[in-house]
Each structure stands twice: as structure tokens, then as C-alpha cells.
Amino acid sequence: MPLSRYLKSFSDPDRPGFLLLYSTRKGALVRVSEQLLATARNGTLSEPDQNILRRMELWVDDPAAEREAMLNVVERTNGSSSTFSATVVLTLDCNLACPYCFEDHFRGDHAMNDETARLLVAHIKHEQIDSGRDVELCFYGGEPLMALPRLKEIAGALQDAASIAGTKFCCSLVTNATLLTRPVVEDLLPFGLKSAQITLDGPADVHNRQRPFVSGLGSFKVIVDNLRSVYDLISIKPGGNFARDNYREFPAMLDALLEAGMDPAQIGPVQFAPIHPKSGGHDPHSAACAIGSEPWLIEANLYLREEILRRGFSVDKSRMGVCMIELTNNLVVGYDGSLYKCPALMGWPELAVGTLADGINDYRESHNLDVWKNDECLECAYLPFCFGGCRFFRKLKTGAIDGVDCRRALLDASLETIIRQDLALGRQQ
Ligand code: SF4
Numbered sequence: 550m551p552l553s554r555y556l557k558s559f560s561d562p563d564r565p566g567f568l569l570l571y572s573t574r575k576g577a578l579v580r581v582s583e584q585l586l587a588t589a590r591n592g593t594l595s596e597p598d599q600n601i602l603r604r605m606e607l608w609v610d611d612p613a614a615e616r617e618a619m620l621n622v623v624e625r626t627n628g629s630s631s632t633f634s635a636t637v638v639l640t641l642d643c644n645l646a647c648p649y650c651f652e653d654h655f656r657g658d659h660a661m662n663d664e665t666a667r668l669l670v671a672h673i674k675h676e677q678i679d680s681g682r683d684v685e686l687c688f689y690g691g692e693p694l695m696a697l698p699r700l701k702e703i704a705g706a707l708q709d710a711a712s713i714a715g716t717k718f719c720c721s722l723v724t725n726a727t728l729l730t731r732p733v734v735e736d737l738l739p740f741g742l743k744s745a746q747i748t749l750d751g752p753a754d755v756h757n758r759q760r761p762f763v764s765g766l767g768s769f770k771v772i773v774d775n776l777r778s779v780y781d782l783i784s785i786k787p788g789g790n791f792a793r794d795n796y797r798e799f800p801a802m803l804d805a806l807l808e809a810g811m812d813p814a815q816i817g818p819v820q821f822a823p824i825h826p827k828s829g830g831h832d833p834h835s836a837a838c839a840i841g842s843e844p845w846l847i848e849a850n851l852y853l854r855e856e857i858l859r860r861g862f863s864v865d866k867s868r869m870g871v872c873m874i875e876l877t878n879n880l881v882v883g884y885d886g887s888l889y890k891c892p893a894l895m896g897w898p899e900l901a902v903g904t905l906a907d908g909i910n911d912y913r914e915s916h917n918l919d920v921w922k923n924d925e926c927l928e929c930a931y932l933p934f935c936f937g938g939c940r941f942f943r944k945l946k947t948g949a950i951d952g953v954d955c956r957r958a959l960l961d962a963s964l965e966t967i968i969r970q971d972l973a974l975g976r977q978q
């Protein structure tokens with residue numbers, strides 16, 4: 550039967566006798582009659598209809614080849630990637646004192662020193678730029694803008710190296726946005742700054758409780774004022790960390806941005822995430838792929854997604870994506886030169902994959918790279934969204950990256966609603 554194994558079908562309440570077919574590989578949606586689906590299943594589908602479904606990767610001529618293509622998708626992605634991406638921790642110092650901070654065991658006066666910065670620039674130049682790759686750095690902390698001279702030193706050196714080699718360099722920030730003033734952003738534009746992922750934990754009263762300055766004063770107004778003054782210069786990606794008892798208040802944060810005169814069409818995707826239990830790792834806020842599957846969390850994510858879209862803001866598109874641990878040209882660099890494969894895994898020294906000084910070790914076994922290469926996952930319609938789930942969550946749950954973190958229950962409970970939200974709110978699939 551040449552229907553793709555990577556499709557889901559849902560009844561269409563608006564058109565009795567019709568179904569919604571969704572390709573998890575392509576992220577494409579098509580409305581078909583139940584009769585057409587029956588002819589597809591019994592092998593009598595007309596050639597023109599086959600072509601429509603084939604374009605959306607809902608029809609495959611060779612099911613074995615489809616499975617083989619998925620089996621090799623990471624190798625193909627790694628082989629064709631022309632961009633190197635790294636998250637770089639410049640400092641663990643921060644001017645906020647968020648009670649839930651993952652880094653409160655580590656926070657303090659630990660910043661990247663001259664030698665580590667020199668090694669970082671040399672490593673990226675020799676391993677990446679000299680091989681013709683473009684470079685994208687995401688500066689992270691602590692609060693990376695507390696290490697502004699270091700940021701400019703690294704970005705400037707790599708930008709020069711890229712320019713000489715004829716490749717491209719750009720950078721972004723994960724920042725609390727308290728220091729993201731217009732003069733700072735204007736200063737950083739020549740260094741390739743393109744975007745900033747910022748955090749607002751709901752409306753002012755909730756945010757000021759969750760994200761006060763070290764002095765105890767609230768930071769909400771400072772951040773909103775900064776965002777209003779810079780969002781025409783760089784792409785702002787708002788996020789926030791919610792809890793079970795306050796997520797319903799979070800849409801009010803978006804209302805505050807609207808009231809401040811900001812145009813949602815000019816703002817990047819909004820990504821709210823739950824506060825995770827404190828662990829050995831950093832806050833995975835920058836790894837928006839980390840999603841839990843408890844019922845309240847599924848409800849919270851769907852509720853917030855709808856409220857974001859209803860206000861004219863955007864969310865990240867559902868699409869095929871592997872965990873960045875699988876991607877060769879992706880790295881996380883600690884302030885001390887330690888290397889990891891995901892920001893959420895920092896703080897577990899046993900999961901470091903090397904150092905800038907000594908290079909990268911073989912991490913295939915420690916990070917269970919082929920965990921999804923089994924019959925159950927390869928035949929699962931959710932494989933393009935899941936690829937065995939999140940190693941960070943598996944580590945939180947079992948203490949080891951010793952198997953898949955299956956997202957079937959999460960996707961069973963949420964994908965249909967996500968598709969209906971997109972249809973109702975006129976989003977393109
Ligand atoms: S382990 Fe993978 S899926 Fe989980 S947070 Fe890290 S990059 Fe994302």
C-alpha cells in the first residue's frame with residue numbers, strides 16, 4: 550500500500566465524508582474524501598490524485614525506500630549542512646535572581662577567560678570556516694550582555710575570519726533583555742547580531758516575582774521598554790517559563806506588548822515553556838524542543854498556543870527535526886571551554902563531549918545516537934517529529950540516556966488540536 554507510513558488522518562467536522570491527511574514528514578495538510586482514501590488504500594487511486602498526494606509526501610511509490618530514507622536522514626542532513634551553529638556561554642554571572650534558575654548552583658563570577666576565547670576562535674576558524682562553512686553563534690549565559698567586550702571580541706574575530714574565507718557569520722542572544730537597550734543593539738549590529746530570545750514570565754506581577762533584579766526590584770518594565778526600542782532592529786523571540794498554577798495568566802504578557810505599541814507581525818515566534826525541576830543541567834529554555842507530556846502540560850501548551858495565535862503572534866512551525874545532539878555541526882561551549890551537545894545537558898560533567906583544548910570525543914554511545922533506529926520508531930507516524938524524543942528528559946526521568954523518550958502520548962493528545970488551531974486561525978501548513 551503506497552500511502553506513506555508518516556501520515557496521520559483526522560475526521561473533518563466541517564465537511565462530513567471528508568478527512569484531513571497530515572504528512573508528518575512534510576508538515577503538509579490536505580483535505581480528502583473518505584472515498585478517495587479508500588481508493589488509495591485498495592490501490593485504485595487515479596494518477597492525477599496520486600500526483601497530488603506524492604507532492605505532499607503522502608503517497609510513496611516504494612515504502613521500503615521511504616523507510617530507508619528516514620533511516621539515513623541524519624547522515625544526509627549532516628553531509629549536506631554548510632552551517633556550523635554553536636551556543637556559547639560567555640559568563641554565569643547574571644543581574645537577575647530568578648528563584649527557579651537552573652544555574653543557581655553555578656551562578657557567579659565565572660566568565661570565559663582570554664585563553665578560552667582564543668581557543669574558541671581558533672577552533673571555529675580551523676574546523677569550520679576554513680572548511681567553507683558559515684557560522685552562527687548563540688551567546689548564552691548567565692546573562693551574556695554582562696560580558697559585552699568578550700562577546701564583541703569573539704564575534705569580531707570570527708566575522709573577520711569568515712569575511713576573508715568568503716563565508717558568512719551571524720550571531721544571536723539568549724538574554725533576559727534588561728540590558729538590551731537600543732545603543733547596545735546598535736553597537737552589536739556590525740558584529741552580525743540578528744536576533745534575541747528574551748524571557749517575560751507573564752504579566753508584570755507574575756514576572757516581577759519570578760524574575761526580579763538581584764536588588765529585589767521588578768524587571769518587567771525595563772524589559773518591555775527595551776523591547777519596544779529595539780524590535781525594529783533585530784528579531785525578538787519572546788519566551789516565558791510558566792508553572793501549573795500561573796500559565797493561564799501568560800497571555801496577558803502578550804497583551805502588554807500590544808499595549809506598548811508593538812506589532813506582532815514584526816516579532817518572532819513566541820515560545821512558552823514550563824519551569825523544569827532543578828537538575829544538574831542548565832535551563833533548557835534555549836532548547837525549545839524539550840517538552841513534557843503530563844496532561845496538565847499538554848493542556849497548557851495547547852491553551853497558550855491558541856492564545857498566542859489569536860493575538861496575531863506566531864509560533865514555530867511544526868516540522869521534521871532531529872535533536873541537535875544528532876547534528877555534527879552543532880555544539881555548546883561552556884565558559885571554561887568544555888563542550889556539550891545540548892545546553893540542557895551542561896552541568897552533568899559526564900556528558901561533556903570534550904574540551905576546546907583537547908577536541909571532541911566519540912559520544913555516539915554516551916548520547917545514544919541511534920536510539921530511534923528500531924522497527925517501532927521507523928514504522929511510527931510521529932518519527933519525523935520525535936526521533937526518539939529528548940535525551941535531557943530521559944536523563945531526568947531515569948538518570949541515564951538509556952532509551953527513547955517516547956512522545957506518542959503527547960502527540961496523540963495534541964497534534965489534531967494543533968492542526969485545527971492552524972486551520973481555524975488561517976495559518977499555512
Ligand atoms: S536533548 Fe535534544 S531534544 Fe532534548 S533539549 Fe537537548 S537538543 Fe532538545
Ligand code: SF4
Pocket residue numbers: 921925926927929930931932935936937938953954955956957
Ligand atoms: S519514540 Fe515513540 S513517538 Fe518517537 S518515533 Fe519512537 S515510537 Fe514514535
